[in-house]
Amino acid sequence: MIFIFLKQYVIIFSVIIMKNYLIKALAFKEQVRVFLVNAPDALNEAIKRHDIWPSSASCLGKVMTTGLFLGANLKGEEAVTVKYNAGGPVGSIIVDADANGNVRGYVGANHINFVNNDGGLNEKMTLGDNGFLDVIKDLHLKDLFTSSVEATGDIATDFSKYYVESEQTPTLISLGTLIDVNNLAIINGGVLIQLLPNATEDAITYIESKYDILKKMSTLLQTHALEDILDMLFDDAEIVGKLDIKFLCPCNKDRFSEGLLTLSKKDLEEMIEDGKPIETICHYCGERYEFSVDELKEILNKKGK
Numbered sequence: 001m002i003f004i005f006l007k008q009y010v011i012i013f014s015v016i017i018m019k020n021y022l023i024k025a026l027a028f029k030e031q032v033r034v035f036l037v038n039a040p041d042a043l044n045e046a047i048k049r050h051d052i053w054p055s056s057a058s059c060l061g062k063v064m065t066t067g068l069f070l071g072a073n074l075k076g077e078e079a080v081t082v083k084y085n086a087g088g089p090v091g092s093i094i095v096d097a098d099a100n101g102n103v104r105g106y107v108g109a110n111h112i113n114f115v116n117n118d119g120g121l122n123e124k125m126t127l128g129d130n131g132f133l134d135v136i137k138d139l140h141l142k143d144l145f146t147s148s149v150e151a152t153g154d155i156a157t158d159f160s161k162y163y164v165e166s167e168q169t170p171t172l173i174s175l176g177t178l179i180d181v182n183n184l185a186i187i188n189g190g191v192l193i194q195l196l197p198n199a200t201e202d203a204i205t206y207i208e209s210k211y212d213i214l215k216k217m218s219t220l221l222q223t224h225a226l227e228d229i230l231d232m233l234f235d236d237a238e239i240v241g242k243l244d245i246k247f248l249c250p251c252n253k254d255r256f257s258e259g260l261l262t263l264s265k266k267d268l269e270e271m272i273e274d275g276k277p278i279e280t281i282c283h284y285c286g287e288r289y290e291f292s293v294d295e296l297k298e299i300l301n302k303k304g305k
């Protein structure tokens with residue numbers, strides 16, 4: 001009886017994989033930095049809020065993962081915005097992330113769905129192959145840090161190139177996203193491996209020997225916990241940090257009120273003359289905020305001061 005119980009316990013245990021977090025680790029004698037994440041819930045929140053179809057969703061998920069990697073390297077209240085547009089029908093994919101695991105994002109066109117003959121989603125057709133990846137970091141300095149590299153429609157490679165060209169950090173990224181028949185993500189994540197300045201040739205050779213594992217990221221994220229994938233990649237990895245990942249949009253009516261304040265007096269007066277309330281919509285989360293004619297008058301008064 002005990003054996004059967006234990007056996008069942010093992011079976012149950014093996015299918016429950018914890019998700020929605022990111023781990024930070026050092027490996028290969030502290031010559032390599034590793035981030036691993038699997039956070040489908042944040043993507044699903046975006047899918048539900050914006051009614052995003054699978055191809056658009058899969059591409060947003062991958063940009064979200066890279067945004068989370070960029071965020072995981074920040075500290076305190078620092079934040080990053082990623083704009084990815086490779087010229088295809090999905091348009092611009094915009095993702096914000098911060099150092100605390102909060103992320104939000106949206107796509108230019110929600111209803112793109114290119115499916116291959118094998119049933120897989122065609123990201124290349126969705127994304128296009130010629131455009132730009134912009135990274136804008138708010139490090140709470142006088143100016144924002146902005147950087148731009150070519151976007152080719154291969155999100156993992158383009159972000160790796162960003163790290164090499166803009167941050168002078170050799171980086172390897174492998175991403176995995178799987179959208180199920182309900183149009184929701186079962187997994188969304190991946191791994192980032194970076195060589196630290198003290199890295200030797202041995203570290204590069206070692207990472208190259210792990211390409212087979214890295215290529216299977218979608219499968220691995222479905223079947224393994226992040227800690228197990230880390231152990232498959234490195235035998236001396238030490239976890240140095242963990243972030244719980246969630247979709248969070250800090251928008252509120254006051255922020256939109258400040259936005260209206262930047263309109264010209266003439267525009268505000270025209271809105272008031274129309275005599276109807278106006279509705280503002282947050283691109284990031286789809287939340288709607290209504291301003292009555294009286295509220296518009298208040299904003300115009302503030303502008304007059």
Ligand SMILES: [Zn+2]
Nearest residue numbers: 249251282285
């Ligand atoms: Zn919002």
